[in-house]
Amino acid sequence: MMDAVRDVCVIGLGLIGGSVLRAAKAAGRTVWGATAGKEDADKARAEGFDIVSVDEALSRSAEALVVLAVPLPALPDLLRKVPEGTRLTDVTSVKGPVHDAVHRYAPHARFVGGHPMAGTSRSGWDAGSASLFDNAAWVVTPEEADDHLNDVIRLALDLKAHVVPTTPEEHDEAVARISHLPHIMAAILASVGADGGPLAMALAAGSFGDGTRVAGSRPELVRAMCEGNRDALLMAVDDALGRLGAARGSLASTGGLAKTIEAGHEGRNALVDQPNRTPITIDLTKPGALAALRNLGSRGGRVVGLNGSIAQAETS
């Protein structure tokens, strides 16, 4: 078995990249970073981090794990610079388009896709923290079970996240429903509320405040995230349109909303009442390990530890 890769290079030092850099250092890793944003670079340097140019960061990374933490549109230019054999992962909120970009622009790199399910409505280096990933789900989208996957899993676990393995397609469909659609719905709700004028705003309280919170996020970041997952998001929006239209029809015709409200209550319960989890192990050196990992994620399970090549997991 190959030695575990301990050094971490982070490219892009916004909320997520900056938090990976801090959390990896806090976990005892040797870290360095690079960013096109001069302001974030200066702030990171002022906090004692080793920040260099993108080219230098990559040139140092032959024996490191390189975390791509730039926005999706910046990925192609960055990937073209990546040397053959570089160990890559990423933290982008969509996975299908990232896998496509890696295959196209850095086909000789080694790649496991990643997406930590953590964030705030703030952005930039200043918004980050070493504890951002504590107890968060960290999606990985491996194409094979190998030592590079083990290194990516080990990094996520060191950052105090748990690891949810799946395919790029299943990831993108799931996040369309639970991350991107909520931003669309929040935007629609905020607009309809504001259309009600000053009286409506003066009366708005808990339910409107909760339902519109993420509409306070920076619009350009929300757009990049949602537009980058167009195909899966269209399906989720169609599902919402169908259900909202059905609610409208029922309210208009019978005056009743039972089906809508009860289905929503059950859906909320599915979130709150997470199933009991059973510990299992998966030997990542065995044939079928990749399928076992994907099956674990599909069923709502996760990897919570890694002992050599033995993944400690919880399934439901």
Added chain:
Amino acid sequence: MMDAVRDVCVIGLGLIGGSVLRAAKAAGRTVWGATAGKEDADKARAEGFDIVSVDEALSRSAEALVVLAVPLPALPDLLRKVPEGTRLTDVTSVKGPVHDAVHRYAPHARFVGGHPMAGTSRSGWDAGSASLFDNAAWVVTPEEADDHLNDVIRLALDLKAHVVPTTPEEHDEAVARISHLPHIMAAILASVGADGGPLAMALAAGSFGDGTRVAGSRPELVRAMCEGNRDALLMAVDDALGRLGAARGSLASTGGLAKTIEAGHEGRNALVDQPNRTPITIDLTKPGALAALRNLGSRGGRVVGLNGSIAQAETS
């Protein structure tokens, strides 16, 4: 000028009624209550409150302010029992249908509609508290400016709320947008998310949690609230459907969501950046006082004090 009415009778001891009873007592009022729910009555009695039958509560209330805190469907039967000249207000989340019911079933009572914009996803006596209305907006829908209105305003202020005067129609349209539609949207979002299966639920975090929070409320209460405001809610749902359909069309045709996301961001800002308020006074004995109050509420203003018949208000 007539003496201010100090005694308070509360009928219905759920979350809101139970909180009015507690808060009015905490404010030094003499209070008594009644409820059809034996369990809530026993709990309230055990906490030292004077709980009697509905008939007795009403028979004691010739010189009291009677707060109707029962669900909308229970109002007609209750109103039929109300003696002529009784001073009524209510705390129901819809105002047009309540005004209609009072005119029909208790035409000789004195009535000012009310709606405190406070609540939690919990319900029943146990969920209430004396501080539920601290800093909350308390809508009043007076049909004239008189001593009874003053009594209702004084109660809301004693309970540490501020008072937003408006018409039943404007109230119902505003709350459809900022209270009832959020429940529909939360239900739709929770359903679409749960459709994504265990993987989606395992990945759900901040935005989905916020956007679906009120879907955890008791379905029968949400239904009663939303279905009771059917006409205004239909308009709000149509607004949301139109905007969601436009977002869908834009995403499918151009791949862009700029208009949706930016309008949502502006709407959220309209909530967060409440306007600066200027202190004014309104003499409630002057002709035009009712129109002045309604105008205040339409513009997002509120009454924050009452000195005799002089309302201390803030306008924007």
